[in-house]
Amino acid sequence: MTTSSPHSAPRKDLRNGHCPGERTEGFEGFRGAAPVLDPLAALRSEADPPTDVYLTGTVFLDIIFTGLDSAPVRGTESWARGMGSSPGGIANMATALARLGLRTSLAAAFGDDMYGEYCWEALAQGEGIDLGPSRTVPGWHSPVTVSMAYEGERTMVSHGHEAPPPGNGGGVPAPECPPASRACVALLVPGRQEEWIARAAARGSRVFADVGWDETGRWDPADLADLEHCEAFLPNAEEAMRYTRTDCPRAAARALAEKVPVAVVTMGEKGAFAVDSSTGESAEVPAIAVEALDPTGAGDVFVAGFVTGTLAGWPLADRLAFAGLTAALSVQEFGGSLSAPGWVEIAAWWKHVRSYDDQAPAVRRRYAFLDGLLPAAVRPWPLRRAVPTLGFRNP
Numbered sequence: 167m168t169t170s171s172p173h174s175a176p177r178k179d180l181r182n183g184h185c186p187g188e189r190t191e192g193f194e195g196f197r198g199a200a201p202v203l204d205p206l207a208a209l210r211s212e213a214d215p216p217t218d219v220y221l222t223g224t225v226f227l228d229i230i231f232t233g234l235d236s237a238p239v240r241g242t243e244s245w246a247r248g249m250g251s252s253p254g255g256i257a258n259m260a261t262a263l264a265r266l267g268l269r270t271s272l273a274a275a276f277g278d279d280m281y282g283e284y285c286w287e288a289l290a291q292g293e294g295i296d297l298g299p300s301r302t303v304p305g306w307h308s309p310v311t312v313s314m315a316y317e318g319e320r321t322m323v324s325h326g327h328e329a330p331p332p333g334n335g336g337g338v339p340a341p342e343c344p345p346a347s348r349a350c351v352a353l354l355v356p357g358r359q360e361e362w363i364a365r366a367a368a369r370g371s372r373v374f375a376d377v378g379w380d381e382t383g384r385w386d387p388a389d390l391a392d393l394e395h396c397e398a399f400l401p402n403a404e405e406a407m408r409y410t411r412t413d414c415p416r417a418a419a420r421a422l423a424e425k426v427p428v429a430v431v432t433m434g435e436k437g438a439f440a441v442d443s444s445t446g447e448s449a450e451v452p453a454i455a456v457e458a459l460d461p462t463g464a465g466d467v468f469v470a471g472f473v474t475g476t477l478a479g480w481p482l483a484d485r486l487a488f489a490g491l492t493a494a495l496s497v498q499e500f501g502g503s504l505s506a507p508g509w510v511e512i513a514a515w516w517k518h519v520r521s522y523d524d525q526a527p528a529v530r531r532r533y534a535f536l537d538g539l540l541p542a543a544v545r546p547w548p549l550r551r552a553v554p555t556l557g558f559r560n561p
Contacts, residue, residue, distance in 0.1 A: 202541050203509040204267045205478045206348075215346035217296065219263050219473060220366070222273040222344075223256030223353055225289075226309045226324065227281040228502050232460050234316040246314070250460075251556055252504040253285040254311055258463035259351060262470035262492065262506035264293045268477070271345055273299035275329035277308035284556045288504075299345065303329050313502075315460040322462075347371050348477055351469065352396070356380045356389040367395035374398045374473050375426075376465070377405055385409050387425065398428040398476070400469050406431045415439055416450075428476075430486065432468060440486050449483035451532065454494040454525075463502030468493040470506070484535045491515070491533065504551050513540040 204210075206218065233247025253261070256274055263270040272295050276282040282302065289295045309326025344350055344362050349372040352363050356377070367373050375396040380389070385408040393399060399422055401409070406418035406429075415431045416439050422429035423443040430440040437452040471492035475485030492507055495515060499505035507515075516536045519525050 202267070203539075205474055206268070209477075209479070215348060216269065217271040217345050217347035218268040218477065219349045219351060220271045220273070220299075220344040220347040220371070221256060221260060221263075221351040222299075222362070224309055224326070224329075225253055225257045225272075225274045225276060225285050226255035226311045226326065227285060228252050228254030228311050228313060228462065230313045230315065230460055230462060230502070232315045234314055236316060237321065238314065250504075250551070252502060253288050254463070254502045255309070256353075257285065257289055258466035258502040258506070259470055260289065260295050261293050261503035262463075262467040262496070263351075263473065264295050265506050265508040266470060266474045266492070267509065268470075268474060269296070271296040271299060271347065273344075275306070276300060276302045277306050278302050278304050279307050280556065281308035281310065301332060306330065313460070313462050315462065320460065320462055344369075344371065349374060349473055351376070351473065352392065353378060354390050354392055356382060356384065356386070359391050363392045363395050372397045372476070374400065374469065374476075376469055377401050379405070380408070393426050396426050398430060398472070399426045400430040400432065400472065402465065403431055403433045419448075428482075430472060430489075432465065438468070438486050438490055440482055442482050445482075447482050449486050451483065451486045451490050453490060454529065456494045456498055458497040460499070460505065461497050463505060464493045464497050466502070467496040467506050480535070487532055487535075499551055509541055512536070516540060 228251065230250045230252070231246035231248070232250070234244060238244045256272065260270050260272045272289065274297075276286050285308065286297065286300075286302070290297045306327070306329055309324065311322050311324040313320050313322045344366045346369060347366070350363070350366045352360065352373055352375045354375050354377045363373060373396045375393065375398065377390065377399075387393075387409050390409070401422075403415040403418070406415060406422060407413060410418040410421035412418045412421060415433050415436075419429045419431040419439050419441045422431070423441040427444045428440065428442050430438060432438045433453075435453050437450060439448070439450045441448045468489045471489035472485050475488045480488070491512065495507040495511055496505045513536075516533060519530055519533065
């Protein structure tokens with residue numbers, strides 16, 4: 167038996183009369199509250215594809231512990247002062263993109279357990295992400311990550327099994343992927359090429375790539391063959407320096423820009439540096455000082471911010487600054503995907519910066535491009551945030 171929904175009898179979304187994940191024509195596939203601001207409104211036309219950004223990957227259930235004074239010690243029990251649960255993995259970036267007003271389509275496998283049902287509903291109904299290309303896998307349990315945040319960093323323990331391929335006990339066959347979209351986000355795996363990346367680029371999608379840690383230790387740029395299809399590559403400083411055999415993030419970005427049009431290297435608390443080899447332009451933006459609660463998913467939020475600015479046609483420095491801002495706001499909440507800010511949160515930060523002197527004058531100058539772009543800092547209902555449990559039963 168196969169199914170395309172996490173329910174044997176799909177429950178209707180009472181807000182719009184559709185089943186979660188039920189695909190309809192065009193933009194109707196993206197449900198949830200209308201975005202406070204559409205960053206691409208001035209660019210949209212009837213000829214545009216219905217999807218702004220397509221991405222694929224593994225959805226985890228994240229359980230996050232915060233408020234730990236130190237790393238857990240072997241043989242002892244540690245109590246955390248805070249805890250949250252939320253969809254994780256590729257859901258981090260999908261949620262960040264959707265909260266910035268981009269029409270986001272996700273292809274992922276979901277377990278048919280309660281964790282999978284929760285993640286599906288949180289993404290489809292709560293965030294308005296199109297899950298038409300996704301599938302539910304009978305008998306497959308959801309991957310889980312436990313993240314412990316302390317001393318400004320985090321330690322994670324994960325468990326899961328690779329989902330069986332579609333159509334062979336692994337759920338309904340996947341639709342043609344990727345769908346037509348303005349952009350795609352790809353996680354490059356060293357030594358492995360993904361056919362869909364080349365297909366997406368050939369259809370005109372702008373491909374933005376991230377990369378994970380090279381477990382082989384090779385750090386050979388030749389292992390990232392799909393870079394030839396990418397418009398932008400966004401590794402962190404350690405990854406970038408290892409791939410380029412350099413000892414400076416800025417030198418690494420310049421070396422990577424010889425392989426991809428735009429190279430962006432994130433440098434943690436030192437900010438980010440980018441090089442656009444098509445124009446010869448480079449930009450560097452310092453990090454925004456905030457009190458970090460949980461850094462889980464901040465890199466994904468950074469990528470989402472950069473993609474948003476790029477699709478909106480902003481200058482390189484503004485894209486870099488905006489990406490850094492969204493990442494900084496995300497670490498003040500816990501729970502990777504549900505920590506991502508929306509436009510109202512960004513507007514509230516900008517209003518604070520203009521009203522108080524707790525940020526350097528350079529910050530006000532750097533983010534002046536937000537004037538005239540942001541909505542009033544009001545919202546009819548709050549963004550979902552991570553909560554300690556998946557939900558309470560009604561009395």
